[in-house]
Structures are given as C-alpha cells and as structure tokens.
Amino acid sequence: MHPIQTFDLTKRYGTRAAKSVLAVDRIAFAVAEGQVFGFLGPNGSGKTTTIGMLVGTIKPTSGRFRLFGASGPKGLMAARARVGATLETPNFYPYMSGRDNLRVAAAVKGVGRPRIDECLELVGLSDRAKHRFNTYSLGMKQRLALAATMLNDPELIILDEPANGLDPQGIREIREIIRILAERGKTIFLSSHLLAEVERTCSHVAIIRKGRIVTWGAVAEVVGEGSAVLLRAPDTEALAGAMEAYPDSTSVRRTDDGIVATLDSGDLASVTRYLSGQGVHLSHLAPYRPSLEEVFIDVTQGAVDSMTEIAS
Amino acid sequence: MKILSVLLRIEWLKAVKRRSFWVAVAAFAVFTALPAVERVRNAHSDPNAVFALPESWPDILGTAAGIGPLFVGVLMILLVAPEFSWRTARQNVIDGLSKERFYAGKVMLLAGLVLFFMATTVLIGVGGALLSPGAGGPGFVRSSDFGYMSGLALAMLVFGSAGLFLSALVRSSGSALGILFLYLFVEEGVARLMSGAGREALRSAAEFLPFNVVEDLGDDLAHYPEVLAEVNADRAERSLALLEFPDVEVLAVAALAYSAFLLGISLLNMRKRDL
Numbered sequence: 001m002h003p004i005q006t007f008d009l010t011k012r013y014g015t016r017a018a019k020s021v022l023a024v025d026r027i028a029f030a031v032a033e034g035q036v037f038g039f040l041g042p043n044g045s046g047k048t049t050t051i052g053m054l055v056g057t058i059k060p061t062s063g064r065f066r067l068f069g070a071s072g073p074k075g076l077m078a079a080r081a082r083v084g085a086t087l088e089t090p091n092f093y094p095y096m097s098g099r100d101n102l103r104v105a106a107a108v109k110g111v112g113r114p115r116i117d118e119c120l121e122l123v124g125l126s127d128r129a130k131h132r133f134n135t136y137s138l139g140m141k142q143r144l145a146l147a148a149t150m151l152n153d154p155e156l157i158i159l160d161e162p163a164n165g166l167d168p169q170g171i172r173e174i175r176e177i178i179r180i181l182a183e184r185g186k187t188i189f190l191s192s193h194l195l196a197e198v199e200r201t202c203s204h205v206a207i208i209r210k211g212r213i214v215t216w217g218a219v220a221e222v223v224g225e226g227s228a229v230l231l232r233a234p235d236t237e238a239l240a241g242a243m244e245a246y247p248d249s250t251s252v253r254r255t256d257d258g259i260v261a262t263l264d265s266g267d268l269a270s271v272t273r274y275l276s277g278q279g280v281h282l283s284h285l286a287p288y289r290p291s292l293e294e295v296f297i298d299v300t301q302g303a304v305d306s307m308t309e310i311a312s
Numbered sequence: 313m314k315i316l317s318v319l320l321r322i323e324w325l326k327a328v329k330r331r332s333f334w335v336a337v338a339a340f341a342v343f344t345a346l347p348a349v350e351r352v353r354n355a356h357s358d359p360n361a362v363f364a365l366p367e368s369w370p371d372i373l374g375t376a377a378g379i380g381p382l383f384v385g386v387l388m389i390l391l392v393a394p395e396f397s398w399r400t401a402r403q404n405v406i407d408g409l410s411k412e413r414f415y416a417g418k419v420m421l422l423a424g425l426v427l428f429f430m431a432t433t434v435l436i437g438v439g440g441a442l443l444s445p446g447a448g449g450p451g452f453v454r455s456s457d458f459g460y461m462s463g464l465a466l467a468m469l470v471f472g473s474a475g476l477f478l479s480a481l482v483r484s485s486g487s488a489l490g491i492l493f494l495y496l497f498v499e500e501g502v503a504r505l506m507s508g509a510g511r512e513a514l515r516s517a518a519e520f521l522p523f524n525v526v527e528d529l530g531d532d533l534a535h536y537p538e539v540l541a542e543v544n545a546d547r548a549e550r551s552l553a554l555l556e557f558p559d560v561e562v563l564a565v566a567a568l569a570y571s572a573f574l575l576g577i578s579l580l581n582m583r584k585r586d587l
Contacts, residue, residue: 052587057402088399091398095329
C-alpha cells in the first residue's frame with residue numbers, strides 16, 4: 001500500500017480569475033512504503049501547499065489524494081494518526097518548555113509520557129527539555145519538531161525543510177536522525193532546498209515547478225544515470241556541433257569538463273563511429289552521472305529565468 | 313467523552329503555562345477583592361457595617377461585573393489569537409486534531425474561563441464573609457443572587473465569544489484587541505444616538521445592542537427589583553427620569569443569541585479558511 005498517492009491534486013488561492021494564484025496544478029505522484037522521498041522545487045513552487053493539503057491544513061480546490069489508501073474525511077482522519085509531520089518552521093508555544101510542548105502534542109496524538117522521554121533522547125534534547133522553547137537555537141527547534149513528529153511512532157514522516165537555516169553541524173544531526181528513521185523502516189517525505197542533502201538521503205525524488213511536477217522517480221532514474229556521456233576532443237566546438245546533429249542525442253551541453261550529451265540508446269560504439277566519420281577524434285568518452293543539483297537547475301530553469309526577468 | 317477530556321487537558325496546559333493568564337486572574341481578583349477587603353475592615357470597626365452573605369452578593373457581583381466580562385474577552389484574545397500567529401493551531405491540526413475539535417477546545421476554554429472567573433468572585437465573597445463579624449440573613453444565596461450570578465456569567469460569555477470570534481477572524485491578538493475596543497467605543501456612540509432619537513423603536517433597539525445587554529446583565533438593579541424601586545423612588549423625589557431595565561429573561565435570551573451567533577460564525581470561518 002502506498003502511504004501517499006495524489007491524483008490531479010490542485011490548489012488555487014483566490015476566486016477571482018484575474019487575481020487567483022494556481023499554487024498547485026494537477027499534481028500526481030506516489031510514495032511507496034519505506035521510501036525516503038525528496039520533494040524539491042524553487043521557492044513558491046507549491047511544495048508547502050502540497051504538504052498542507054496532505055496533512056489537512058489546506059483544502060484542495062480539486063483532485064484528490066490518498067493516505068494509506070484512505071481518501072474520505074473519516075478515513076483520512078484515521079490515516080493521519082499514522083503520520084507525523086511538520087510544516088515550514090517548527091511551530092510550538094514559545095512560552096512553554098520543550099517537554100510541555102511535547103506534552104501538548106502527545107495529548108493530541110494519544111501517547112504517554114514515557115514516549116516523550118524516548119523522543120527527547122533520540123533527538124538529543126533531554127538536557128534542555130525543561131527550558132522554554134523561545135530560548136532554543138534553530139537547530140534545537142528543528143530537533144524538537146522531529147521529536148514531536150515521532151511521538152506516535154508514525155509510519156509516514158513528512159518533513160518540510162527540516163534543515164532550513166541550520167549550520168553544517170545541525171544539518172548533519174538532522175541527516176543522522178533521518179537516516180536512523182529510514183533504517184527503522186519509516187517512510188519519509190522530505191521537502192528541501194539542500195539538493196546535495198536530498199541526493200545523499202533520498203531514494204526517490206519529485207521536482208515541482210510552478211505548481212506542476214516536472215519529474216519524479218528513483219533518484220538514479222531522475223538524474224538519468226546510464227544515458228548521459230561525457231566527451232572530450234581537441235576541438236570542443238566541432239565536438240559540440242557534431243553531437244548536436246547526432247540523431248540519438250536528446251540534449252547537449254557544455255561543462256567545464258567537456259561536452260555532456262544525453263543519449264536515447266546509450267550505444268557508445270555508435271557514437272565513436274559517428275564522430276570519427278565527422279572528423280572529430282575523441283580524447284575521452286565515459287558514462288556521466290549528473291548531480292541532482294544539475295538536474296534540478298536544468299528542469300527548473302524556466303522558473304529561474306522568469307524570476308530573473310521579474311527581478312530585472 | 314475521551315476527546316473532551318483530552319481537549320480540556322490541552323487547553324488547561326496551554327493556559328496555565330501562560331503568564332498573561334495569571335496576570336489577568338490576579339488583576340481581576342485584586343480588583344474584585346479590594347472593595348471586599350475594605351468592607352471587611354469596616355465591619356470590624358463599625359458594628360453597623362455588616363459584611364455578610366447573602367446580603368453582600370450584590371456588592372461583590374457588582375464589582376466583578378465592572379471588569380469581569382471585559383477581562384474574559386481580552387483573555388480569550390490573548391490565549392487564542394496567538395495560536396494562529398505562532399501557527400500552533402496548524403500544528404495541532406497536523407498532529408491529529410480536526411479543525412472542529414481544535415475549535416471545540418477553544419469553546420471549552422471559554423466555558424472554563426467563565427467558570428474560573430465566577431469561582432474567583434464567589435470565593436472572594438465567601439472569604440470576605442467568613443472573615444467578617446456578624447451574620448447575614450437565612451440562606452447562602454437567594455434566588456435573585458443566583459439570577460445575578462447567572463447574568464454575570466452570561467455577560468462574560470458574550471465578551472468571551474466576541475474574543476473568540478475576533479481571534480478566529482483576524483488571527484492577530486493586537487488587531488483583535490484593537491477591533492474589540494473600537495467596537496465598544498463605536499457601540500456606545502451608536503447607542504447614545506439611538507437612545508436620543510425620537511422613535512420608541514430605536515430607543516428599545518438600543519437596549520439590545522450587545523454591549524448594552526452585557527451592561528444590563530451586570531447591573532444589580534436589573535436583578536433586584538426592590539433595590540430598583542428604592543432607587544427610582546429617590547430619583548422621583550429629585551425629579552429625575554426613572555430607570556428601566558428589560559426583563560432579565562429577555563436579556564439572557566439576547567445574550568445567548570449573541571453568543572451563539574458569534575460562536576457559529578467563528579466555527580464556519582474556522583472550517584472554511586486554511587490554516
């Protein structure tokens with residue numbers, strides 16, 4: 001059973017056509033049990049709105065979603081008992097201690113005090129549990145939020161930018177906690193800007209741009225492992241021109257290391273034969289695995305361009 | 313029933329950990345207790361100045377009525393509105409409360425505050441009577457005292473409902489407080505204009521404006537006809553206009569209607585808007 005499935009899920013803010021904003025546009029994806037699923041997108045792309053719909057704080061305009069197979073109001077209410085989630089910044093009562101904040105969350109989730117201590121221990125906040133939340137550093141707030149999500153021992157954990165604003169040490173701590181949770185078999189749905197972190201942590205990703213999912217799947221599939229090649233030749237311009245004309249290549253771009261071409265077939269022997277026929281002699285040919293960041297920039301470039309236009 | 317006890321526990325925890333809750337309760341207790349303390353002192357020095365129950369209930373309840381409803385309204389805003397700016401309302405829903413249950417918790421908070429403030433008032437009255445020499449008439453509470461207590465509780469309920477309504481609507485404690493005080497100011501002016509109008513219907517309608525209903529429910533003269541008769545006899549001697557109050561039952565129905573209206577709109581608003 002899929003912990004999360006969305007079907008043409010849509011959210012439009014505002015009712016007047018001229019002023020309304022289409023925040024999420026018919027998105028469809030699924031998260032399977034045990035996956036660590038990264039949800040990526042530029043600011044304002046619809047990540048938090050999507051998560052808000054999943055956790056019940058935002059009403060979808062149209063479309064639907066399932067949590068653990070449930071879709072009706074009662075079914076979703078029951079399914080949400082199997083979910084632990086935080087949205088954007090950690091949301092707690094600033095005048096209460098960390099422990100008292102967890103007591104509120106534990107009462108809502110119907111769990112007892114021993115579990116509060118366990119979760120505080122797991123995130124390393126036992127020593128500061130009696131201190132007021134507003135005295136916590138950002139890293140401690142994020143860790144408290146993680147503790148709160150884990151109170152009911154959820155099967156699905158949804159984290160919205162859990163490493164936001166953290167220093168490298170804080171990021172490492174959050175990554176470690178996520179790793180422990182993944183090892184325990186939890187399904188984790190994680191939105192983040194930190195692409196290197198996502199690539200390191202997640203098994204699957206979806207990239208959302210202007211409210212629409214542009215690509216999703218296993219990280220290896222999304223980055224196109226196996227279908228891209230890195231080529232070098234003494235005459236880089238001739239190489240680039242030849243590859244752009246090569247019928248089997250779907251994209252060609254120049255990098256500092258050489259030319260990266262994505263091939264439909266992945267047949268390297270044909271490439272060498274073709275280039276030799278074009279009078280281009282290769283000095284280097286190897287499979288190329290782009291980073292998630294490169295893929296992200298590539299598929300969200302339109303959004304970046306439009307933001308630049310607005311800024312200028 | 314289990315969910316009600318959970319909601320009660322959560323709201324209690326949120327309130328008692330909040331400094332402004334205790335500041336408001338302490339300020340209310342001091343304000344209500346000071347006249348009682350003065351009367352107890354007088355009772356010790358002057359044998360004719362008796363402070364005893366049930367005779368002293370009108371004084372005790374009258375003092376509480378001066379600020380109690382406003383305190384409940386303000387405290388509701390201070391306790392509820394920040395839930396939206398801190399986004400803890402959203403987190404409560406994410407953690408598993410439905411919006412309706414979150415709202416039910418706030419209605420329980422309102423009921424709890426009214427009971428808490430009423431209990432404080434009653435304790436001050438009982439405490440003062442116990443510390444005073446002399447005894448009162450038969451019984452601890454007369455039916456008219458009970459009516460006055462109920463009226464005061466309803467007045468607190470109306471203000472508390474207004475506090476909850478504004479908190480859910482504007483979601484900011486500063487703005488909600490500003491609107492509440494602005495409304496009180498505006499209503500006073502409107503009521504004066506309506507009362508001064510020549511038409512009887514307008515004058516009657518002015519008596520049922522929300523703040524007027526609350527004021528009348530908190531006025532001892534509306535609950536003790538014999539005291540009202542004495543006051544009016546005195547005013548008649550001095551050629552002043554006689555005081556009139558609508559029936560307490562009618563005021564109570566009006567107060568309940570205002571409260572139900574405000575709470576109903578708040579619930580609809582809560583259901584409709586995203587968190």
